[in-house]
Amino acid sequence: MRMRLKDPLPPTLIGIAVLIGWEVAVRLFEVPHYVLPGPFLIAQALWQNASLLFGSLWITLEITLVALIAAALGGAALAFVMSRARWLERSLLPYAIVAQVTPIVAIAPLIIIWVDSAFAALVLCAWIVAFFPVLANTMTGLKSADPNLRDLFRLYGASRWQTQSWLETPTALPYFFAGLRISGGLALIGAVVAEFVAGTGGTATGLAFRILEAGYRLQIPKLFAALFLLSLTGILIYTILSILSSWALRRWIGAAD
Amino acid sequence: MTPTSKPLLTTNNISRTFTDGTQALDNVSLNIPEGHITTLLGPSGCGKSTLLRIISGLDDASTGTTNWQNGAPQSGDIGFVFQDATLLPWANVWDNIYLPFRIQNTSRNDANEAIENAINLVDLNGFENHHPNQLSGGMRMRVSIARALATNPSVLLMDEPFGALDEMTRFRLNDDLLRIKEAVNCTVIFVTHSVYEAVYLSDKIAVMSPRPGRIIAEKEIDLGNRTAVLRATSEFAQSCGEISLLLTEGDAP
Structure with a gap:
């Protein structure tokens, strides 16, 4: 269950080595700034555009988080509904799969046209990308209860509700969190892709828009700075979800008393 | 085992055929005496677990009935x-x-x-x-x-409970089970494929044939006090030998 890095030293050293190598290579081969800026220049761009970029980061983060929470709740709720009856699963699952396999880039323009609020449209796009791992994993989890434990519940005359809340739901919880960690990354990707599509709609000022804008103006160091913030956000979301997951599943691992 | 013990439950001509056509049990009639340990002994796949599940109500017999002396559990x-x-x-x-x-x-x-x-x-x-x-x-x-x-x-059903444990732990739990059974005075139906475990624990052993499971012999065991020493006696060895022989005969075509 624990996917956190136990020892941060090796990846940090690798990172520093790569940054130094990068800076040296850029200076040595005199690579133009508009092709590949060095880390110093990127840091400088980040510093100079800090308020602009962090403002945009906040907007992207808002879209991502709202979409992720909706994906967690919606995915789990849908999984519950589908696990109630075979016919419900058979009639609903194909549409969930359609939503999952249709490239978001292709449907985002429609959603942006249909939905008035730009924020709601972007959240919807990110949600469509993010909800499926939660749904699929939770469904698998709800069906994964030990058959002997099922028999035990039956032997003592447990109701459908008792079996679902005391056996199936706790069994599904680790599966749900595994799905949620995947969804965290996907929600960010969905938000960025939707922002790209929304483009210069006027209202969109998220990080993806800053990347587009900097690209058009050939402000490549600023583009890299925005990119760096996006990666950092992705790592942060994954880390927070991992900590949340370990905390929620501490009883599965066996709490030390 | 005292001859006065009443049956807690009886199975009457129980057969079980699964939907895929496999016949697991064939006409099993058995008395389970109250307050004793009865063991269902047989090779893997002989339907002894199926019989236990039918007695518990987790599975239904295709034909035949289970009668409880004191009413349905x-x-x-x-x-x-x-x-x-x-x-x-x-x-x-x-x-x-x-x-x-x-x-x-x-x-x-x-x-x-x-x-x-x-x-x-x-x-x-x-x-x-x-x-x-x-x-x-x-x-x-x-x-x-x-x-x-x-x-x-009123009855404890045990489906090869100690099969996955090492020998020492198994011996220890065999003794624990005997002690617990005396303390709470309940009836036990025990499923195993180990002849030694069956002889050590049981008041009565029902020997089953390979699939479809039938009762090929019922044998009462009276070896007195069960202690670690019992496993080294010739009476114990003789009982194990007799039961093994019954199993082998049941396996013959």
Whole structure:
């Protein structure tokens, strides 16, 4: 269950080595700034555009988080509904799969046209990308209860509700969190892709828009700075979800008393 | 075994054919004497577990009936111990034993005395707050036995409960089972494919044939006090030999 890095030293050293190598290579081969800026220049761009970029980061983060929470709740709720009856699963699952396999880039323009609020449209796009791992994993989890434990519940005359809340739901919880960690990354990707599509709609000022804008103006160091913030956000979301997951599943691992 | 013991339950001509056409049981009629340990002994796949599931109500016979002398069992009248400990991994020992009570809507306070007694019985005092993965295989199995016994069942059904454990743990749990059975005075139906375990534990052994399972012999065992020394006596060896012979004859085409 624990996917956190136990020892941060090796990846940090690798990172520093790569940054130094990068800076040296850029200076040595005199690579133009508009092709590949060095880390110093990127840091400088980040510093100079800090308020602009962090403002945009906040907007992207808002879209991502709202979409992720909706994906967690919606995915789990849908999984519950589908696990109630075979016919419900058979009639609903194909549409969930359609939503999952249709490239978001292709449907985002429609959603942006249909939905008035730009924020709601972007959240919807990110949600469509993010909800499926939660749904699929939770469904698998709800069906994964030990058959002997099922028999035990039956032997003592447990109701459908008792079996679902005391056996199936706790069994599904680790599966749900595994799905949620995947969804965290996907929600960010969905938000960025939707922002790209929304483009210069006027209202969109998220990080993806800053990347587009900097690209058009050939402000490549600023583009890299925005990119760096996006990666950092992705790592942060994954880390927070991992900590949340370990905390929620501490009883599965066996709490030390 | 005293000849006066009444049957707690009888199975009458039970047959079971699964939907895929496999016949698991063929016309099984058996008396389970009250207050004794009866063992169903047979090769793997002979339907002994199926018979246990039919008695417990988890499976239905295709034909035949089960008659209970004291009326149909209610929730908690039957304790079932599976081959694996079958515990909730997220719940501690106390909560695992509480499960049958929780299903019957008994409050934690009302169940506490029965649960503590069951924990005493299996010698797990002080482990109430441990989670299953903090316990050894033998201890997990004792939690499972405590859970089955806590509701004070009239019959304890055990489906190869010690098959996955090492020999020493198995011996220890055999003795624990005999002691517990004396203490709570319940009827036990025990499924195993080990001749030695069957002879050591049982008052009565029902020897079953390979699939489709039939009862090919019923043998009463009276070896007196069961202690570690018993396993070294010639009487024990002779009983094991006789039972083995019955199994081999049943296997012949």
